[in-house]
Amino acid sequence: MTEIIKPTEPGSTSGPVPARRQRMEQIKSPRDLWLWPREFGLYMLPVVMLLLVWEAATHVFGIQRFLLPRPGDVLSTLWEKREILLDESWVTFQESLLGFLLAVAVAVPVAVLLTFSKIAARTIYPVLVISQVIPKVAVAPLLVVWMGFGVAPKILLAFLVAFFPIVVNTATGLNNLEPKMIHLARSMGASTWQTFVYFRLPSSLPIFFAGLKVGVTFAVIGALVGEFVGAGSGLGHLTVIAMGSLNTELVFASIIVMAAIGVAMYVAIEILERLLVPWSRSRRLEQMGG
Amino acid sequence: MSSPSIGQYDEKTVDPFIRVRDLSKSFRAKTTITHALDSTSFDLQQGEFLSVVGPSGCGKSTLLMLVSGLTSPTTGTVEIGGRQVTSPISDVGIAFQEDLLLEWHSTLDNILMQGAFRGVSKRSLRDRATELLDMVGLAEFADKYPHELSGGMRQRASICRALVHKPPLLLMDEPFGALDAMTRDQMALDIQDLLAGTNTTVLFITHSIAEAVMLSDRVLVFGPPPGNIVDELVVDLPRPRHLSVRETPEFAAFSGRIRSRLEAMGVIRDRTAWASGTASAERN
């Protein structure tokens, strides 16, 4: 009897096991997924296409330069004015980053509070939602009046717009743990604190990072809104001045730099995520068939 | 082998080890009340392997949650080692119905997690964990992450996690549910091996009548929801039991009794049997 059953043992060489092994070897390790050079080409494809269509359109339809400059002109402006653009973007970048970091620093404890205290959740959530639905563009002039033309109101605006997506995603992430996982933790003898650190926190990371990505792009927009309304420096300020003299090439150039700042910060978060939450990314790729 | 047992119940052998009395559990939603478990009483001796079989939704998982203290009963009591269970017990290994592996740990680290909060060092558990992984055919998957395992592999890893710290009490909720028939047979043999010579008390929940008879000292048959015990049988087949035991008349008698009991409760409906009257003949 046992002779017949033997071949189905998981350790044996016959039966379904070798096929399984083969399949496992094809799965890429998270490290193999750093395919930046190849992916970069794909990312840039639509940008290049857009530039070509744009250039062609200005020629074919004879659009006046102060209405829509040609990409070639914009690019040369980008090069000629590189020093001032760099200086101003450094200001904008600092404001966005500080606002973003401030938002993370405040949002994470608030999210923890929201998950742990029902009373806190009831009292804080309405304030959060109201603060989110108030248009920041409308508040921006007030902040400038109150806080002056310096960087403070810009940082505050960046903070205000970045805060909400980060706090909501962090709270959602922290609530992401299945009740059954809490049962498992309890049966292993984990305290409430240990359950939080070893189970709840790691399981929240994928959604937390989703919040960071939205937040960081919002922060740039927040800082720019502040600069548009009133500032002595920054890309927003530069744009307002360029617009005043109908220097549309410079307007477009600074818009491109604004976008570049947002993209750079987004990519930085994305890289951080790949390092800290490798399981999230590899699972996502699997679902997409990657 | 050298890993320490964390038996807080070991010193005193209380008789019975587990005492369940008039245990019931209802879940209250807004407008409805679900009676999951209805006034169940049974004892479990130290070192005994007890199976619970019954239809889906009859409160088997609920019973396990109550015994482990993870939910509190609506009425009734659970006593383990003479002490009433009022909060989650931790001197236990649980293989839940779902594998519940942590995505951010490798297979091996998932298993070693079992020691993390008990003051048992990873190093002292490692040998035992490796041995268990080897036993269930996962030796080369120790460093893989859960998303790289098949459903059956994940479940085997979760069984290893329940066993690695040599708990005095082992609770298993359909632990072979996601396994193919062959691996299932293998796991039944392995569980028997792993427990042989230990004094581990086991509460084993299953849908499989054959598995229950194969593994158990005693089987509780649950009726349709709200569940309670409709039959109890002592399986006194000699141990160790090989898979061939399933072809013996004694084995057939045990599983036949459970099947006819479930048929009589209307849990298994066999239309041809009803038509020819064999089912009713069997019930009498």
Ligand SMILES: Nc1ncnc2c1ncn2[C@@H]1O[C@H](COP(=O)(O)OP(=O)(O)OP(=O)(O)O)[C@@H](O)[C@H]1O
């Ligand atoms: N947390 C809960 N809240 C509400 N109802 C629940 C809860 N847990 C279980 N129930 C209900 O209790 C009943 C018994 O559930 P239980 O999970 O114990 O069944 P089971 O015997 O384990 O079923 P299966 O074999 O399908 O796993 C079911 O009707 C289920 O809907």
Ligand SMILES: [Mg+2]
């Ligand atoms: Mg169940």
